[in-house]
Amino acid sequence: MSKTFPPSPEIAKNAHIDSAKYDAMYAASIADPDAFWHEQGQRVDWIKPFTKVKDVNYNFGDVSINWYSDGTLNVSANCIDRHLETRGDKTAIIFEPDDPNEPAQHISYKQLSTSVNKMANILEELGVRKGDRVVLYMPMIPEAAYAMLACARIGAIHSIVFAGFSPDALGTRINGSDAKVLITADYAPRGGKATPLKSNADQALLHCKDSVKCLVVKRTGGQTTWTEGRDFDYNELVLEASDVCAPAEMSAEDPLFVLYTSGSTGMPKGVVHTTGGYLVYASMTHEMVFDYKENDIFWCTADVGWVTGHSYIVYGPLANGATTVMFEGVPTYPDASRFWQVCEKHSVNQFYTAPTALRALMGQGNDFVTKCDLSSLRILGTVGEPINPEAWNWYNEIVGQGRCPIVDTWWQTETGGHLMTPLPGAHAMKPGSAMKPFFGIEPVILDPQTGIEITTNPAEGVLCIKDSWPGQMRTVWEDHERFQQTYFSDYKGYYFTGDGAKRDEDGDYWITGRVDDVINVSGHRMGTAEVESALVAHSKVAEAAVVGFPHDIKGQGIYCYVTLMNGEEPSEELRKELRTWVRTEIGPIASPDFIQWAPGLPKTRSGKIMRRILRKIAENDTGSLGDTSTLADPSVVEDLIANRAGA
Numbered sequence: 001m002s003k004t005f006p007p008s009p010e011i012a013k014n015a016h017i018d019s020a021k022y023d024a025m026y027a028a029s030i031a032d033p034d035a036f037w038h039e040q041g042q043r044v045d046w047i048k049p050f051t052k053v054k055d056v057n058y059n060f061g062d063v064s065i066n067w068y069s070d071g072t073l074n075v076s077a078n079c080i081d082r083h084l085e086t087r088g089d090k091t092a093i094i095f096e097p098d099d100p101n102e103p104a105q106h107i108s109y110k111q112l113s114t115s116v117n118k119m120a121n122i123l124e125e126l127g128v129r130k131g132d133r134v135v136l137y138m139p140m141i142p143e144a145a146y147a148m149l150a151c152a153r154i155g156a157i158h159s160i161v162f163a164g165f166s167p168d169a170l171g172t173r174i175n176g177s178d179a180k181v182l183i184t185a186d187y188a189p190r191g192g193k194a195t196p197l198k199s200n201a202d203q204a205l206l207h208c209k210d211s212v213k214c215l216v217v218k219r220t221g222g223q224t225t226w227t228e229g230r231d232f233d234y235n236e237l238v239l240e241a242s243d244v245c246a247p248a249e250m251s252a253e254d255p256l257f258v259l260y261t262s263g264s265t266g267m268p269k270g271v272v273h274t275t276g277g278y279l280v281y282a283s284m285t286h287e288m289v290f291d292y293k294e295n296d297i298f299w300c301t302a303d304v305g306w307v308t309g310h311s312y313i314v315y316g317p318l319a320n321g322a323t324t325v326m327f328e329g330v331p332t333y334p335d336a337s338r339f340w341q342v343c344e345k346h347s348v349n350q351f352y353t354a355p356t357a358l359r360a361l362m363g364q365g366n367d368f369v370t371k372c373d374l375s376s377l378r379i380l381g382t383v384g385e386p387i388n389p390e391a392w393n394w395y396n397e398i399v400g401q402g403r404c405p406i407v408d409t410w411w412q413t414e415t416g417g418h419l420m421t422p423l424p425g426a427h428a429m430k431p432g433s434a435m436k437p438f439f440g441i442e443p444v445i446l447d448p449q450t451g452i453e454i455t456t457n458p459a460e461g462v463l464c465i466k467d468s469w470p471g472q473m474r475t476v477w478e479d480h481e482r483f484q485q486t487y488f489s490d491y492k493g494y495y496f497t498g499d500g501a502k503r504d505e506d507g508d509y510w511i512t513g514r515v516d517d518v519i520n521v522s523g524h525r526m527g528t529a530e531v532e533s534a535l536v537a538h539s540k541v542a543e544a545a546v547v548g549f550p551h552d553i554k555g556q557g558i559y560c561y562v563t564l565m566n567g568e569e570p571s572e573e574l575r576k577e578l579r580t581w582v583r584t585e586i587g588p589i590a591s592p593d594f595i596q597w598a599p600g601l602p603k604t605r606s607g608k609i610m611r612r613i614l615r616k617i618a619e620n621d622t623g624s625l626g627d628t629s630t631l632a633d634p635s636v637v638e639d640l641i642a643n644r645a646g647a
């Protein structure tokens with residue numbers, strides 16, 4: 001039995017949801033989803049109220065997901081306008097710059113309204129219309145949030161590309177969604193260095209249609225090159241732009257955004273989220289999972305380039321009229337106390353981060369934390385990967401001083417919001433366990449071979465979800481076939497998460513990690529296929545296989561097996577060249593940790609690469625290679641073991 005950590009009586013008493021309420025609400029949400037979600041649908045303001053709640057078909061070949069489909073609304077009006085009367089002067093966004101000596105900005109809901117309307121009018125002047133796509137490639141500055149909300153205001157669909165992606169990756173995504181406008185900044189300051197975003201954008205745009213326009217926000221004022229007629233200066237246009245822009249009336253099922261994410265095969269796919277259900281789900285989970293109350297200061301340290309930033313920096317908090325912190329920097333700049341100094345400076349109540357950041361900070365010693373006044377913290381959260389008990393205990397004892405419940409939130413880009421997590425006032429937490437399903441979520445564990453539901457406890461297998469919830473993705477951008485194939489074909493009638501899970505004797509869930517060829521590097525999702533195709537695009541590489549291996553800080557590292565073209569000689573220099581190559585093709589987050597020269601790869605007689613074996617070698621667990629009898633050439637494996645890279 002693992003040790004459990006119940007919430008303090010005070011937290012439980014004051015929380016929105018206590019244990020009895022969770023049980024009752026959860027039962028109701030499963031017994032009658034229509035009634036439950038009808039009521040929850042009232043948390044957003046509708047222009048035309050919905051009469052239908054749920055209209056979902058999970059049958060392979062015919063998958064369609066609709067929520068509140070005859071209602072109309074506008075997301076930006078829900079995140080801004082409806083708060084103006086009662087919260088106009090309340091701070092919507094606290095912007096904390098990379099450089100601690102640069103003053104923070106407090107942006108009120110009124111100011112947010114002005115800036116978003118101006119940005120919306122600028123986009124309209126650039127020719128953006130309802131349904132058009134706008135790509136954002138931005139630093140973590142308030143203008144990123146303005147741009148998202150401005151798109152929502154006029155009914156344009158945003159697609160954010162994380163600023164750490166390379167020009168090549170950016171170009172592919174601009175073309176993938178056929179975007180009309182790219183919004184970027186001159187530079188992105190991070191950790192004392194500045195990424196030249198505009199220059200990256202210039203390179204990306206070389207591979208895009210000439211008609212794509214580029215709106216540039218000046219962040220540092222550093223030098224950029226300018227293409228007349230294509231590039232537009234936001235800081236100039238904003239001076240003239242009108243601050244009045246009526247919100248477009250959108251159908252609940254109109255797309256709000258596309259966000260590219262990695263899968264087990266092929267190139268990243270555009271996850272499509274729509275308007276009504278997504279907003280209901282983001283705002284509801286934000287309020288209940290973080291026990292958010294009026295006047296709390298909420299800080300999610302993610303980047304808006306990831307789904308966590310979409311749902312829990314921008315849409316969830318602002319729909320709830322909250323004060324949300326946007327942090328431009330990194331946890332270790334100027335030193336390892338930055339997170340905690342920002343918590344102290346802005347009296348943060350809820351702090352939400354990734355295990356990888358905690359593991360990195362944990363190694364720097366406790367003084368960086370304990371010298372800060374963290375008494376404002378009430379709830380802590382983690383996301384992105386399983387949290388190991390050491391990091392959990394450190395978070396609990398050193399950061400939370402044993403007072404703050406930790407919500408270990410399991411979810412995905414595809415799910416729009418949290419699917420499993422303890423609720424702070426309701427559940428006795430177990431370090432490393434995502435614990436309980438959120439309202440309306442029915443997780444099931446299936447036998448991976450037979451696909452049959454395991455109903456007894458304890459159980460272990462693949463994790464699927466039985467029925468839909470409003471925040472679920474609706475399709476893959478312009479590829480509904482791929483959507484069905486990825487999520488609904490392996491286990492018919494369920495949404496397949498790609499994760500494995502255990503359910504313990506008490507019925508609590510533990511995520512065991514991906515069961516497909518997706519790896520999780522520092523909380524970032526990476527398809528091994530993407531890294532492989534980057535490697536084989538190099539002229540000296542004949543073949544490549546990429547697997548994850550356990551990494552102390554990053555969770556998983558990237559291990560590459562590379563077979564060179566005939567006549568090419570392995571060298572340290574070439575290894576460096578390939579590493580740089582992958583960074584250019586994808587971005588720094590895809591940098592290989594190890595590259596092993598592989599004269600051959602272990603394959604079955606039918607030519608399929610046996611990744612299981614490659615994983616074992618990368619993990620240095622070669623004592624248990626399992627069945628190797630189907631190998632076409634067993635000597636390949638001996639060579640790989642003998643020449644294993646790394647420690």
Ligand code: WTA
Binds near residue numbers: 261382386497
């Ligand atoms: C993993 C991030 C364990 C999981 C919101 C999932 C987690 C993938 C957790 C989605 C958690 C996320 N515990 N694993 N609390 N949260 N994951 O799309 O493997 O970037 O499938 O969404 O991260 O990553 P994504």
